[in-house]
Amino acid sequence: MTKQTAIVWFRQDLRLEDNPALDAALKTGYDIIPLYIWSPEEEGKWIPGAASRWWLHYSLLDLHEQLSKYGLKLIIREGKALEQLQDVIQSGHVSCIFWNRRYEPSIVIRDRQIKSALRSTGLQAESYKANLLFEPHEISNKQGRPFQVFTPFWKSCLLHNKIEYSLMIRNDIKVSTPKIPSLEIESLNLLPKIHWDQGLKSSWKPGSSHAKEILSTFISHGLQHYPQERDYPSHQGVSHLSPYLHFGEISPRSIWHTIRNIKKDELEEGKIAYLRQLGWREFAHHLLYHFPKTVDHPLHSKYASFPWRNDPAGLKAWQKGLTGYPIVDAGMRELWTTGWMHNRVRMIVGSFLVKDLLISWQEGAQWFWDTLVDADLANNTLGWQWVGGCGADAAPYFRIFNPVTQGEKWDGNGDYILRWIPELAKMPAQWIHKPWEAPVEILEKAEIKLGKTYPKPIVDHNEARLKALEALNGLKYLEDKE
DNA sequence: TTTTGAGTTGTTCGA
DNA sequence: GTCGAACAACTCAAA
Numbered sequence: 001m002t003k004q005t006a007i008v009w010f011r012q013d014l015r016l017e018d019n020p021a022l023d024a025a026l027k028t029g030y031d032i033i034p035l036y037i038w039s040p041e042e043e044g045k046w047i048p049g050a051a052s053r054w055w056l057h058y059s060l061l062d063l064h065e066q067l068s069k070y071g072l073k074l075i076i077r078e079g080k081a082l083e084q085l086q087d088v089i090q091s092g093h094v095s096c097i098f099w100n101r102r103y104e105p106s107i108v109i110r111d112r113q114i115k116s117a118l119r120s121t122g123l124q125a126e127s128y129k130a131n132l133l134f135e136p137h138e139i140s141n142k143q144g145r146p147f148q149v150f151t152p153f154w155k156s157c158l159l160h161n162k163i164e165y166s167l168m169i170r171n172d173i174k175v176s177t178p179k180i181p182s183l184e185i186e187s188l189n190l191l192p193k194i195h196w197d198q199g200l201k202s203s204w205k206p207g208s209s210h211a212k213e214i215l216s217t218f219i220s221h222g223l224q225h226y227p228q229e230r231d232y233p234s235h236q237g238v239s240h241l242s243p244y245l246h247f248g249e250i251s252p253r254s255i256w257h258t259i260r261n262i263k264k265d266e267l268e269e270g271k272i273a274y275l276r277q278l279g280w281r282e283f284a285h286h287l288l289y290h291f292p293k294t295v296d297h298p299l300h301s302k303y304a305s306f307p308w309r310n311d312p313a314g315l316k317a318w319q320k321g322l323t324g325y326p327i328v329d330a331g332m333r334e335l336w337t338t339g340w341m342h343n344r345v346r347m348i349v350g351s352f353l354v355k356d357l358l359i360s361w362q363e364g365a366q367w368f369w370d371t372l373v374d375a376d377l378a379n380n381t382l383g384w385q386w387v388g389g390c391g392a393d394a395a396p397y398f399r400i401f402n403p404v405t406q407g408e409k410w411d412g413n414g415d416y417i418l419r420w421i422p423e424l425a426k427m428p429a430q431w432i433h434k435p436w437e438a439p440v441e442i443l444e445k446a447e448i449k450l451g452k453t454y455p456k457p458i459v460d461h462n463e464a465r466l467k468a469l470e471a472l473n474g475l476k477y478l479e480d481k482e
Numbered sequence: 483t484t485t486t487g488a489g490t491t492g493t494t495c496g497a
Numbered sequence: 498g499t500c501g502a503a504c505a506a507c508t509c510a511a512a
Contacts (some may be wrong), residue, residue, distance in 0.1 A: 149508050151489060231491080266501065280490085300507095347491060352502045386490090399492045406492090465493085469504090474503070 005031040005092050005178055006086070010074075011330040012249035013130050014063045018166045020128035021098035026168070032174045033092050036060060037085070038078045040189050044106030046295065046377055049370035051339040053205045054197050057190035062207025064185065070173040075182040079477050082114050088233050089123065092180050097123060100130035100248070103285050104377045105292035107134045107321035125479035131283055132251050133163050133221055136380040144292040148392040152278040153286075166252045183190040199337035204373060206243065211250035213259065214240060223259075230273075233331075234415035239274070242374035243340070245281065252278055284382035285391050295381050298360055298390035302331055302478035308389075317458050318353050321420070324450075324457035326433055327407035330420035337420075339373035342438040344410055351385035351401035356464040358471065361388035389472070397472040400465050407433035423454040 006025040011021055011386050025032050040047045048056065064074040077084040088094065099120060100113070111127065118125040139156055140146060163343055178436045191197070201448035219238040222229065229237030244250045255278060256318070259271050291299055298304055317323050321332035333343035346368075361384040369375045369474070387392025389399075411417060414432035417424055426446040431438035436450060436457055443450065450456050 143509090144500080149489065152509055155510095276490085344491075371497095393508085394487080395491080396505070401491090402493065472505095 003093070004095045005033055007033045007035050007088060007094055007097040009097060010034060010036045010063065010216045012102055012246065012354065013100040014059045015249050015251065016066055016170055017208070017257070018130070018251040018254045019100065020166055023166050024098045024126060026173065028096060029175070030095070031178055032072055033075055033094065033177055033180060034072055035075045035077065035088060037081050039081045042081060042210050043104070044108065046104070046369060049375055050192055050211060050374045051200065051371050052191040052375045053191065054200055054339070055243055055247065055373045057188070057196070057333055058183065058206035059249060060185045062209055066209060070170065071176050074179040075180055076185055076188065078183060078188060081110065082117055082129060085114065087116065088180060088343070092178050097124060097125050099127050099129050100318050102131070103136065103286070103289045105295065108315060114304070125353050131248055133157070133256060133278070134160060136286045139286060148284060150280065150283050150393045153283050154276060157279060157282060163253055163256055165257050180475050200339045200373065202338065203338040204243070205286045207247035208244070210245035212240065214244065215250060219262065223274060224267050226270040227273040231344045232410055233345050234411055234419065238343065242416060246374050246376040252281065260276060281379060284378040288378040288381055294385060294391065295377060298388065299385060299392055301480045302475050303388065303390035305478065309358040311357060311359055314458060315359055315363055316358045317455070318349070318357060322455050323352065324436070324455040325352065325403040325423060326417045326421055326435065327403050327411065329340060330417050333420040335371050339371060346383065347387060348401050348403060349405050350384065352403055353381070354388050355400045355463060355468040356459050361385065361390070399470065400468060402461060404461070405433045421454070423448065
């Protein structure tokens with residue numbers, strides 16, 4: 001008689017540690033089919049972008065390698081998830097299937113259909129909490145409604161003191177993977193055809209086997225001064241874990257426990273501040289779950305009537321890092337080159353697109369989606385609605401970042417500018433954030449011809465700011481409607 | 483029930 | 498140079 005098997009359907013949980021779906025499969029004692037299905041068309045409008053696919057390619061290779069250490073083989077499929085599952089079920093004598101939950105609106109709907117379809121044929125189909133510290137339904141305010149302000153949300157989260165975490169040991173895996181047709185990872189064509197990915201390659205090592213070492217480097221070098229250092233884009237002040245978290249190559253629960261278990265007084269403030277950022281990730285996912293329309297509509301509907309400008313040239317200049325505002329351009333070029341941008345600079349470039357160019361936050365969200373290796377629907381949506389002032393706990397309308405002031409404050413020496421804008425290499429720090437104000441002889445000496453070697457500012461910030469305030473003032477007396 | 487105070491990330495203006 | 502106020506409207510909890 002053929003041995004029964006269980007499917008572990010890997011999705012955004014590309015890890016073996018703290019993986020409840022894998023635990024559940026192992027507990028059955030059956031043979032195991034680790035499965036990844038590439039079904040981009042089921043992600044709704046939000047098909048993974050080029051940087052995200054690049055990351056996924058190498059992450060799948062890493063997962064494959066880790067599974068092989070235990071004699072298991074990662075099965076790769078492409079197409080509609082339910083059809084592929086059914087095909088694998090047929091060829092593999094499968095009696096149960098396990099996966100860890102995702103929270104994107106189109107995926108929630110799809111997974112619900114898949115679960116009921118599988119169960120109706122008598123299979124055991126179970127999903128687990130693995131990628132959040134708290135399920136969306138576990139946290140609500142006193143009226144039983146979802147929080148819309150972060151601080152009370154996080155306070156309420158912290159009252160739940162128990163966060164599960166699986167310590168199941170993997171060393172005694174005795175089962176194997178039956179022979180089943182599988183694609184090669186290469187055949188998914190996740191890598192770019194033109195080789196623009198050099199910058200990504202030199203910046204990142206995707207895969208869960210690297211996530212842990214990045215966390216421990218951060219703990220020993222960054223955590224203590226995290227509250228202050230995290231705002232300086234040229235410093236090594238942040239964890240760089242965002243892409244690993246998005247793909248589930250490290251679980252938020254293992255980060256939570258690792259950080260909490262550090263017993264050093266001098267790290268206490270850093271621990272609280274860092275975990276709070278993990279809280280923002282939770283907040284974003286809960287909001288996306290409760291307010292699914294926010295992926296492309298403002299939560300506060302009166303912002304839908306905001307008079308956005310249609311400005312393809314401005315949008316292009318922003319995307320290419322040619323706005324003439326060095327801190328904005330440096331950020332956009334860091335993004336293009338490495339697939340990532342420092343958080344402080346994300347706010348600055350976001351504010352510039354939305355408040356200075358008056359281009360809609362949706363355009364910004366789309367560009368970030370295509371270019372970020374950590375592109376995450378929940379975080380991206382929350383971040384852009386925050387900048388746009390139209391979401392939950394959004395920035396107040398009058399909070400318009402001044403790109404010069406921000407540059408001078410957080411990159412005083414211009415180190416970040418120098419790294420990303422070689423045209424300004426010889427510019428003294430005093431003028432590096434506002435080259436258009438530099439005296440002629442300084443520009444000459446620095447071999448800068450504004451408008452030729454580096455752009456003149458495409459908008460005047462002060463004028464743009466007043467225009468934005470005026471436009472926002474027009475919304476003042478509108479009411480939100482359902 | 484009503485009121486009060488606080489709320490990730492800022493800027494400008496006038497004293 | 499430094500400092501506080503003003504810049505909405507709304508959410509949420511505590512008083």
